[in-house]
Amino acid sequence: MFAAAHVVADPWRAAAEAPAAVDWEATLAFRRHLWAHGLGVAEAMDTAQRGMGLDWPAAAELIRRSAAEAAACGGRIAAGAGTDQLTRPPATLAEVTAAYEEQLALVEAGGAQPVLMASRALAALATGPDDYADTYDRLLRQVRRPVILHWLGPMFDPALTGYWGSTDLDAATETFLAVVAARPGAVDGVKVSLLDAGREVALRRRLPPGVRCYTGDDFHYPELIQGDDHGFSHALLGVFDPLAPLAAEAVRLLDHGDTEAFRARLDPTVELARHLFAPPTRYYKTGVVLLAWLAGHQSHFTMVGGFQSARTLPHLARAYRLADGLGLFPDPELAASRMASLLSVHGVCQ
Template identity: 60%
Template sequence: MPTLHLPTASGSIETYRTRDPSPFPTRKAGPFNRIAFGAAHIVADPLRAQNPWVDTAIDWDRTIAYREHLWDLGLSVAEAMDTAQRGMGVDWPTSLELIRRSVAAAKARGAGVYSGAGTDHLAPEAARSLDDVIRAYEEQIEAIEKVDGKIILMASRALARVAKSPEDYGRVYDRVLSQVREPVIIHWLGDMFDPALAGYWGTRDLGAALDTAIDVINRNAAKVDGVKVSLLDKDFEIAMRRRLGKGVRMYTGDDFNYAELIAGDDQGYSDALLGIFDAIAPAASAALTALAKGDESAFHRILAPTVPLSRHIFQAPTRFYKTGIVFMAYLNGHQDHFTMVGGQESARSTLHLADLFRLADAAGLLRDPDLAAARARPVFAAHGVAA
């Protein structure tokens, strides 16, 4: 197996030897008994003339090809979410073009895709009223439905800024949900992912916020397919799951505890809408196939080594997790470079990337270790690690 030099926490350099990869499938091997979305990243175009911290240049062919990789493995795609640097380098017009292309590609192969509708074209400081927020939501929903897209209703920075009470959240969500064409997935994104969303649902008290969210969701249950919770708190998610109205799904967004939440307990389970499924899609597909066959031990055996990798990728500051997602795609040959919109390839340290390489290897997720080592060497060499 190939070797490469990697930095260690002590400041030394070690010679690291890769392991054999796991024989994960490249295509779905059987039915799933859980709905599973991977929140897919975008592939930047590093050769286009642009200002990388300001402009958005996307390699559309490679971006759609990555979605086809997820679809081949049986996953649906959560499109234009924060994994795709939505609101963190990718603006609304670019997001809509991404949604248009993804929906068209999904239709051509009968694959699943839901797309993020938010208010990010309305700068939070420009929002003066709840009506401003409602109009912003309506504009994005209308545009997505016009291209036959299904909706993930994203949390709104503008709403977090102008709302004065939990009742204000209810007013906005009631109005918006009353108009959607098909049931939506509501996304509750925690402030560890986006600090501008602190105090969402009108309070920093999570218990009180849960009461408000449950009230809004359950009274609009006919317009809500499910709710995705990204708070990295499994006990909170389970408590919320048990309070959801009949027919409303819980989609786990917990990239720390997804295996046990998907497996569930005697009172229910969570479906999945996860950023980490972008990076571990082959393992996720194999595990979900095993779970559907009733082999829960194989499900946990496959996913257990991926959890340390996921916790590493999503460690604080959690909003920089996208760097690790793209590094994984680069190592595995899904894109020819480690370049991101907004220059976010620099958002994680050299040591962080080295530990990511080790953890991905331990999980059997480097599908071609020779290729992964060859791609990693110049990245580390550019950061002072002699090849």
């Protein structure tokens, strides 16, 4: 089970500074928190604001540092390899492939498991399913260890609309499955972030033997992780960032066969998850960082790129109330004090 982890910004450096201003000490401390609970870390993914404030130079440094930290403490780590160093639209698919190769090399050199992220550059350049199939086949032929393929839906990133060569999700699914079927030995699993539980289950049942399904569905994760008579989904979830202690406890219960206790722990968290990931879904990171601040994992509520302003004050206040109701804050008085200070800055008196 992986938690896709957020990054902690350095509030004293300009939001527009390149590379993105990251507080490395606090960022790595949060990863140690996730590992201590028995979760793997999915690094430099969309939860880390990849493509939304975190540029490639900062992402590369994040991968290097986190991979070294994982090696030192025995933590499991996967890391995103994409094409976001292409700051101008590429002219050819070869440029896209080369960008992927550069990032794959860095992830593999650090000892992290690669996650082949969906590429905005490929989405903009591809003319149909064959372009996706050819690009991914070139990459899968050369990976050193099995990778995770990531299908990120447009609700998380509108620039990925029509990924796999079609806006028809049935047609896109066929292309996606064909890519996996062509090189199953090079694919550890697929991460599906479409927020459609039925579609994920149907896809999961068609994967080749030994290829895992990692759910990225932050709306239906309890039922997908529990599974059915035909299989289950592993987790690679952004919502496991704020839910880490509770989620880890629930998964341990499931590992011991206590499905009722598993659901009793995890089902009540869905209301918070649906709130954090409410449209515009891509701004869910704001709520995640708010909860990390309220829980005492960082000293401020600031995000790279200034995205702390992406959600309304009522949205943030409800996130606090839902998280508090779940007992997510190690120090409830600290959380209450910090939330009160945020409200007071905006002229709201409790």
